[in-house]
Amino acid sequence: xxxxxxxxxxxxxxxxxxxxxxxxxxxxxxxxxxxxxxxxxxxxxxxxxxxxxxxxxxxxxxxxxxxxxxxxxxxxxxxxxxxxxxxxxxxxxxxxxxxxxxxxxxxxxxxxxxxxxxxxxxxxxxxxxxxxxxxxxxxxxxxxxxxxxxxxxxxxxxxxxxxxxxxxxxxxxxxxxxxxxxxxxxxxxxxxxxxxxxxxxxxxxxxxxxxxxxxxxxxxxxxxxxxxxxxxxxxxxxxxxxxxxxxxxxxxxxxxxxxxxxxxxxxxxxxxxxxxxxxxxxxxxxxxxxxxxxxxxxxxxxxxxxxxxxxxxxxxxxxxxxxxxxxxxxxxxxxxxxxxxxxxxxxxxxxxxxxxxxxxxxx
Amino acid sequence: xxxxxxxxxxxxxxxxxxxxxxxxxxxxxxxxxxxxxxxxxxxxxxxxxxxxxxxxxxxxxxxxxxxxxxxxxxxxxxxxxxxxxxxxxxxxxxxxxxxxxxxxxxxxxxxxxxxxxxxxxxxxxxxxxxxxxxxxxxxxxxxxxxxxxxxxxxxxxxxxxxxxxxxxxxxxxxxxxxx
Numbered sequence: 001x002x003x004x005x006x007x008x009x010x011x012x013x014x015x016x017x018x019x020x021x022x023x024x025x026x027x028x029x030x031x032x033x034x035x036x037x038x039x040x041x042x043x044x045x046x047x048x049x050x051x052x053x054x055x056x057x058x059x060x061x062x063x064x065x066x067x068x069x070x071x072x073x074x075x076x077x078x079x080x081x082x083x084x085x086x087x088x089x090x091x092x093x094x095x096x097x098x099x100x101x102x103x104x105x106x107x108x109x110x111x112x113x114x115x116x117x118x119x120x121x122x123x124x125x126x127x128x129x130x131x132x133x134x135x136x137x138x139x140x141x142x143x144x145x146x147x148x149x150x151x152x153x154x155x156x157x158x159x160x161x162x163x164x165x166x167x168x169x170x171x172x173x174x175x176x177x178x179x180x181x182x183x184x185x186x187x188x189x190x191x192x193x194x195x196x197x198x199x200x201x202x203x204x205x206x207x208x209x210x211x212x213x214x215x216x217x218x219x220x221x222x223x224x225x226x227x228x229x230x231x232x233x234x235x236x237x238x239x240x241x242x243x244x245x246x247x248x249x250x251x252x253x254x255x256x257x258x259x260x261x262x263x264x265x266x267x268x269x270x271x272x273x274x275x276x277x278x279x280x281x282x283x284x285x286x287x288x289x290x291x292x293x294x295x296x297x298x299x300x301x302x303x304x305x306x307x308x309x310x311x312x313x314x315x316x317x318x319x320x321x322x323x324x325x326x327x328x329x330x331x332x333x334x335x336x337x338x339x340x341x342x343x344x345x346x347x348x349x350x351x352x353x354x355x356x357x358x359x360x361x362x363x
Numbered sequence: 364x365x366x367x368x369x370x371x372x373x374x375x376x377x378x379x380x381x382x383x384x385x386x387x388x389x390x391x392x393x394x395x396x397x398x399x400x401x402x403x404x405x406x407x408x409x410x411x412x413x414x415x416x417x418x419x420x421x422x423x424x425x426x427x428x429x430x431x432x433x434x435x436x437x438x439x440x441x442x443x444x445x446x447x448x449x450x451x452x453x454x455x456x457x458x459x460x461x462x463x464x465x466x467x468x469x470x471x472x473x474x475x476x477x478x479x480x481x482x483x484x485x486x487x488x489x490x491x492x493x494x495x496x497x498x499x500x501x502x503x504x505x506x507x508x509x510x511x512x513x514x515x516x517x518x519x520x521x522x523x524x525x526x527x528x529x530x531x532x533x534x535x536x537x538x539x540x541x542x
Contacts, residue, residue: 036389040385042392042395043396044398322385323382326382327378327381
């Protein structure tokens, strides 16, 4: 076996592992979303399939897999088939740069492997922003290719919404980039090591100075814009059930529909991972070091790191569901006004203030 | 905008109040759902369910074939064919009695109209069928419903309720409201 094929094999193994983690998380998310939504609305959620409805995601998957695949008569067939695949692929490859665990390297087959991040590239944040922007194409193409007025309206709304809020996401991240001085997600996470007040949401300096570099405004802007970017309630205008049937995927059925839904949940997971890495310290515990290190188990410290990352990501995922259970949908003009006249000035002001405080009180 | 309102706006106060409400509903989880096929709700005392023909204590049909129920019915559910009782020219009975339950709106007017209390409303409601023709009931089927819904035929005056449109009804074999 040559070295290049060995490298490919290792990369494929990593990608496979990461993909399966994401898919399993998406499946559990669909279950817990319905459960938590039910609990918050005094209902029970799925109860019939398996104990407490635990097998509901499996049943949904099997049902969607065996459903008839309908392509509308007037649809652009190539585009119609391409759009869900594009959305799904884009949602999946974003996870390549997310560091799930600490930045350790191990040597296997004579090469260095980073087990907890598929690709530690030095422009990780930029990569995620670029990938998320391409994701809008899947929605717009799907809406246009269906040849249906509801789909088209959903796609157009999605285009306007994603572009408006993409800007705020990008600008909210700039403050973090100023603090970390790097675009690599691994290094941004490492810069937040040392405990709760060193996370970029508080922005405490390594010497324990008053957290003057706080990014809490950027954090709020990022989370709100992330909800808008993933087309979730209260920003779910592209798939507004009461107005547009199902929005851009009205005409989709069977596996293509499942692709869109999976992509939506994968996008939620992606922005949760990004928010956890950028603002809440990623895999860093809210105390310096790890407990397993203190009791002399340095080799197993990665378990604690991954556990903290999981806790943070699931906090965001719960927040998404919580918002969905609470808030009604915004009107279109409210959405645009909120994005351009409230979120954008806050994000811009945050950049100016962060830059000034960094100039006068360097880290 | 006052200062207080401004503070409320920038701290997302209204949003947090709403999220507190949903969270408290989740923490004090008390679902109002009944898992229907597995558990059934307790019906109210004057529940108007499936119609049934009743019998006297000795097993004789109460119906005298007077057609008043047919006249009272607003949806023309009932059709009665009256006839003399053989060998007893002064007595009449319903030779045929049909109910088209696809049209019934369970108003209970036929039960009110009956002068001999031959009609009753049972508590049966699980009458969904695959074939609509199964809801065209004849006299034997209606009597069977009455027999299985009111197995105790003696009068139980303590159970009579002014809102119940029929007497001679025993609820003992049905789930009762607690208290």
